Amino acid sequence: MSLYMSEIFEKLYLGGVEAALDTSTLKTCGITHILTIDDRPLSQETTNGFISKYVHGLDLPDTDLLTHMDDCNQFIEEGRDHGGVLVHCLVGASRSATMVIAYTMSKNKMQQEEAVNLVKQKRPIVKVNCGFQEQLKLYEDMGCCVDKTSSIFRQYKLGKLAARVQAGVYKGPLLDELMSEDTKGDTVFKCKKCRLALFKDGALLHHKTGQGESAFDWRGKMAANEKIANETEKKETCKKSLFIEPVKWMKHCTETMDGKLSCPKCSAKIGSFIWYGERCPCGSWVAPAFHIQSSKVDECRRNSTVTVPAAVNSRNTVLPVMTEAGPSGSVLLVDSELT
Incomplete structure (x- = not known):
């Protein structure tokens, strides 16, 4: 369509801030929703008459976009259902492109590379930075859904927090959402x-x-x-x-x-x-x-089941047991019914 705005799918446009500021063209294209990923939101005067969503983010590899992908996907879907949606950052090449690629992966069940190629065909200037590429790969690994309970996401967030601590930006106790309490495991x-x-x-x-x-x-x-x-x-x-x-x-x-x-x-x-x-x-x-x-x-492992000999248990029942690594690698039974 133009350097400022490109139609990726029906009713979904990717562009820069100039496209967002051209409200007359947006209305002509039937756009009703604006998703902004930038260091500052659009002015209220610009967004008046539109449904808007703002995600703060710089075009830097350590900027966290992964956390917002599902929410942005939902906003894009709602925008397409009710009219049309523009996703933009400053140029429309990295931050906003990352969100459109994530939406493409989720909507069309695509792998990252396939989704990137599809979006670049519609907007050749797309060039996602290395950090956002890694986040898209994590998104793919989670099944194109942000699973906040998965080890992939938890390790990602822990790494982000560690970077903030190292930079002196964050000081204090660990955030509750990053603290394991009852993790799964046998x-x-x-x-x-x-x-x-x-x-x-x-x-x-x-x-x-x-x-x-x-x-x-x-x-x-x-x-x-x-x-x-x-x-x-x-x-x-x-x-x-x-x-x-x-x-x-x-x-x-x-x-x-x-x-x-x-x-x-x-x-x-x-x-x-x-x-x-x-x-x-x-x-x-x-x-x-x-x-x-x-x-x-x-290390105490819970085995599936064992049959306890009658000499130990007269009922000869099948009981779950907890085992521990004993001296010289031997296995010790640890179960209240056996002691």
Whole structure:
């Protein structure tokens, strides 16, 4: 249509701020809704006569657009149902394009790359920054729906909070929505000293195996082509260390940049936290790092069922049991009906 505004789908337009300010053209095109993603909203004089929605965001890789994608998708859908909708930022190439791509992925069940190509065919100047590309990939991984309970989204938000803490923008206790309380999982990790249940395996944050010892030696840096090849080869998940999401009992002990983590019941030291991250023994950098020492906790797994011999249980019933890793890797039964 023009450099200022392009029709992506029927009743859905993508453009820059000039398109939003040209209200006569908007009305001619039947546009009734305006979605603004910019550092400032449109003036009330401009939006008078339109239904508008504003999302604050700069065209920077660390700007959070992922959190707003579902709400913006709903607004776009409502706009198309009642007339037409313009999605705009300053130029109509990155921020607003990201929202239109997210809508395209959700509406048409498309993968990120396919949706990007479709939108770029209609508006060639589209160029989404690297941070927004990563957010669109996370959106795809969540099934084109912002699932705030998923580990993908929680780890994403935790990373955003860590960046704010590192920059000195945020100081204070962890936000409640980022604190795990009753995460899913069949394995419970207990304090080895007092047996208090500290977290479940659903709180574990997994990462890919790194470069090993060479990651700790500046003389052992690999060439770029070797690094890419190495990253391609090593796809397995690291099992050397326990890094977890922050849990409720950590809330008031993580206000500094780094510190120790102690059992809330017996005060035994069980790990440490570093907001700016630390390197796992496997070589991968983990940030933020809530690191639990595996030697300070016991891993208790709930098995499905076992048949207890009559000598132990005269009813010979099938009971669920909790097992713990005992000395030398042996398995100990932990169940009230067996003791």
